[in-house]
Amino acid sequence: AYTNNNFTADPHTAYNYAKGQPVIHPFNRTRVQIGTPLDFLVVSDHAxxxxxxxxxxxxxxxDVSEMGWWDGIKAKLAAWYLNNHLDEGTALELFRDILPPPLPVRDAAKSVQLGGDSNLLPDMVDTQVNTWRSLTNISDEYNQPGEFTAFIGWEWSSIPGGANLHRVVMTDANAEQAQQFQPMGLLMxxxxxxxxxxxxxxxxxxxANFIAIPHNSxxxxxxxxxxxxxxGTPFNADYIALRMKWEPIAEVTQIKGDSETHQDLSPDDEFADFEEFPFYLQSDYSPYEVKQGDxxxxxLKRGLSMGAEFGQNPYQFGVIGSTDAHTGLATAEEDNFWGKMATxxxxxxxNTQWEDDEPAPNGWAFSASGLAAVWAQDNTRQSILAAMQRKETYATSGxxxxxRFFAGAGLDALDLADGDLYGKATAAGVPMGGELAGGATSPVFIVLASKDPLDANLDRIQIVKGWLDSNGQQQERVFDVAWAGERSPGPDGKLPAVxxxxxxxxxxxxxxIGAAQLSAHWVDPDYSADQSAFYYARVLQIPTAR
Known part of the structure; x- marks a missing residue:
C-alpha cells in the first residue's frame, strides 16, 4: 500500500473512517467519509x-549500527532504491518488481522469499516489532465493546509462483496478549x-482465539x-481437522473480484459471471485459467467428495466479504469508492498499466466490494469471533x-413475522452455517432478506444446492425461491429479468421495481436422504450502476 503513494493513511485513519468520521484521502487529499459506519474492522497489514x-x-x-557488514550494505542500497522510486512516482513498477515470478507453484512454495527486488529489503527487526506494538495499541485504543469492535489481525501473504494463498488472521486478543508474539508471515x-x-x-x-480466512481464492x-x-501429499484426517479448526470461513467477494463461482464452472447459472478478475499477482504475465480450487x-462440492472419502469435510466453511482496500479506507459503497490503491x-x-503493456489490472477492473456480515450476540471481539467460528456469517458485495437463513424439520409452521423467529427456528433446526443430519423428507428452509435502506430494491432470493449423486458425481442447481413483481419461470425454468x-x-x-423485503418457506423438490448436500442463499438486487 505504501508504495502506491499511501504515505499519510495509518490505522487511525482506517478506524476513524470506519466509525463514520471524515478523513483526508492519502493521495487526492479530498475529505472523504463513509456513508454508513461499520460495526467492526480489522486492520490487517501484511506481516x-x-x-x-x-x-x-x-x-x-x-540504522545500520547493529547490522552486519552485508546487511548494512543491503539496507543502504534498499533505502536509496526505495526512496528513488517513491519520490519519483514510479511505485507501480516497484510494486510489480516485488511480486513473485510465475514459477511452478509447488516448487516456488519451498522458498520463503517474495521475489525480485524484495530481496533487497533489510529485516529491520526492531522496526517490525515496534510497528506491531503500535498497531496493537491503536486497535485497543479504538475498541469500544458494545459500540465498535477494533480487531487485531494481519495478513499472511503466501504467494508461491503467483498463486495467491493469502490468509487474513484475526484474533480476539488484546494488545497485551498480541505483543507476546510477532505475526507469522510467508518468510517463515x-x-x-x-x-x-x-x-x-x-x-x-x-x-486468545484465532481464525485464518482464505483471501482472494x-x-x-x-x-x-x-x-x-x-x-503434493494427500490429505489425511489430521490435516483436515486442523484446517476445519482454523479456517471456518472464507472470503467470497472483495475489490479484486468475486470468488463464489465462474461461468466456466457453473454454465447454467446466469449470474456466474459477476465481477470476474482474470489477473494473477505476479511479476510477469501468464493467462488466467479457471480452476475448481479457486x-x-x-x-463446497469438492468438500462433499472428500467427506465421503475421509469421513471429514475440509471445505465445510461459511463466507464473508471484505474490501482488501490498500488505502486505509474500507470503501465498499458503490457510489463512494476510493480505489483499491491510493493512486x-x-x-x-x-487506466495506468505496466510499462510493457502486458494484460494487467487497472483501476477500472477493481470492484467496490465487500462487507462481512456476522450474527453475533454482542459487538465485542469475543462474540464476533465466536460467530465466525460457528459460521453464522454471510457476505455482501457492499x-x-x-x-436470515434457517433449516430444519417442521419450520413450515413458523410465522416469519414472529419476534422470536430466531429462537424458535434454532430450537427446531439450525441457522446459517449449521449442519443437519438427513431425514426421510426434505428439511424446511426459511429465508428472509431485506434491502439496504439506502440502496436498491431486491430482485430475488435464490437457494444454491450442491450434492453428490448416486454415482458420487458432483452436481449443482440454483433455485429461485422468492422474487419481486408478477413474474413466473419460463419453460426453461428461468425467471424473467426484473x-x-x-x-x-x-x-x-x-x-x-423490486421489493424492499422478500421471504420464503422452501423445500427441496429433488431431496434424497442418502445424498450429501449443501445449501446456501443468494440475494440479488435489481440492476445498479457500477
Missing part, C-alpha cells in the same frame, strides 16, 4: 517487512498447514481449495442487505 518501507522512506532512515513458511500449526501453538500460549491458480496439499461453490482514486489514474431503472447519464436508480 512481511511490517513497517519497514515506511520507516526507510519517512522515518529516521536505516509459505505452507498453510504451517500457519495453522503456528496458530495451534500460539493460541494457548497467549490465551479466485487468484490461487487452483491451490486454495485443492484436492492435495501444497506439498472458487467457493466448486470447493487509482481519481479517474485519470485508473449493500447492507439483511439476511427490469432495469438505471439512468445511463447519471447512474442513478429510480427504484420503481
Amino acid at each position: 512481511e517487512f511490517l513497517g519497514v518501507i515506511r520507516e526507510i522512506h519517512s522515518g529516521d532512515g536505516v 513458511s509459505q505452507y498453510p498447514e504451517d500457519l495453522w500449526g503456528w496458530l495451534e501453538e500460539t493460541a494457548p500460549k497467549v490465551g 479466485n487468484l490461487s491458480k487452483g491451490f486454495m481449495f485443492d484436492d492435495t496439499r501444497l506439498r 472458487f467457493m461453490r466448486s470447493a 487509482d482514486s481519481i479517474p485519470e489514474n485508473k 449493500p447492507r442487505i439483511g439476511l 427490469g432495469d431503472t438505471v439512468d445511463r447519464s447519471s447512474g442513478k436508480n429510480s427504484n420503481t
Whole structure:
C-alpha cells in the first residue's frame, strides 16, 4: 500500500473512517467519509517487512549500527532504491518488481522469499516489532465493546509462483496478549498447514482465539481449495481437522473480484459471471485459467467428495466479504469508492498499466466490494469471533442487505413475522452455517432478506444446492425461491429479468421495481436422504450502476 503513494493513511485513519468520521484521502487529499459506519474492522497489514518501507522512506532512515557488514550494505542500497522510486512516482513498477515470478507453484512454495527486488529489503527487526506494538495499541485504543469492535489481525501473504494463498488472521486478543508474539508471515513458511500449526501453538500460549480466512481464492491458480496439499501429499484426517479448526470461513467477494463461482464452472447459472478478475499477482504475465480450487461453490462440492472419502469435510466453511482496500479506507459503497490503491482514486489514474503493456489490472477492473456480515450476540471481539467460528456469517458485495437463513424439520409452521423467529427456528433446526443430519423428507428452509435502506430494491432470493449423486458425481442447481413483481419461470425454468431503472447519464436508480423485503418457506423438490448436500442463499438486487 505504501508504495502506491499511501504515505499519510495509518490505522487511525482506517478506524476513524470506519466509525463514520471524515478523513483526508492519502493521495487526492479530498475529505472523504463513509456513508454508513461499520460495526467492526480489522486492520490487517501484511506481516512481511511490517513497517519497514515506511520507516526507510519517512522515518529516521536505516540504522545500520547493529547490522552486519552485508546487511548494512543491503539496507543502504534498499533505502536509496526505495526512496528513488517513491519520490519519483514510479511505485507501480516497484510494486510489480516485488511480486513473485510465475514459477511452478509447488516448487516456488519451498522458498520463503517474495521475489525480485524484495530481496533487497533489510529485516529491520526492531522496526517490525515496534510497528506491531503500535498497531496493537491503536486497535485497543479504538475498541469500544458494545459500540465498535477494533480487531487485531494481519495478513499472511503466501504467494508461491503467483498463486495467491493469502490468509487474513484475526484474533480476539488484546494488545497485551498480541505483543507476546510477532505475526507469522510467508518468510517463515509459505505452507498453510504451517500457519495453522503456528496458530495451534500460539493460541494457548497467549490465551486468545484465532481464525485464518482464505483471501482472494479466485487468484490461487487452483491451490486454495485443492484436492492435495501444497506439498503434493494427500490429505489425511489430521490435516483436515486442523484446517476445519482454523479456517471456518472464507472470503467470497472483495475489490479484486468475486470468488463464489465462474461461468466456466457453473454454465447454467446466469449470474456466474459477476465481477470476474482474470489477473494473477505476479511479476510477469501468464493467462488466467479457471480452476475448481479457486472458487467457493466448486470447493463446497469438492468438500462433499472428500467427506465421503475421509469421513471429514475440509471445505465445510461459511463466507464473508471484505474490501482488501490498500488505502486505509474500507470503501465498499458503490457510489463512494476510493480505489483499491491510493493512486487509482481519481479517474485519470485508473487506466495506468505496466510499462510493457502486458494484460494487467487497472483501476477500472477493481470492484467496490465487500462487507462481512456476522450474527453475533454482542459487538465485542469475543462474540464476533465466536460467530465466525460457528459460521453464522454471510457476505455482501457492499449493500447492507439483511439476511436470515434457517433449516430444519417442521419450520413450515413458523410465522416469519414472529419476534422470536430466531429462537424458535434454532430450537427446531439450525441457522446459517449449521449442519443437519438427513431425514426421510426434505428439511424446511426459511429465508428472509431485506434491502439496504439506502440502496436498491431486491430482485430475488435464490437457494444454491450442491450434492453428490448416486454415482458420487458432483452436481449443482440454483433455485429461485422468492422474487419481486408478477413474474413466473419460463419453460426453461428461468425467471424473467426484473427490469432495469438505471439512468445511463447519471447512474442513478429510480427504484420503481423490486421489493424492499422478500421471504420464503422452501423445500427441496429433488431431496434424497442418502445424498450429501449443501445449501446456501443468494440475494440479488435489481440492476445498479457500477
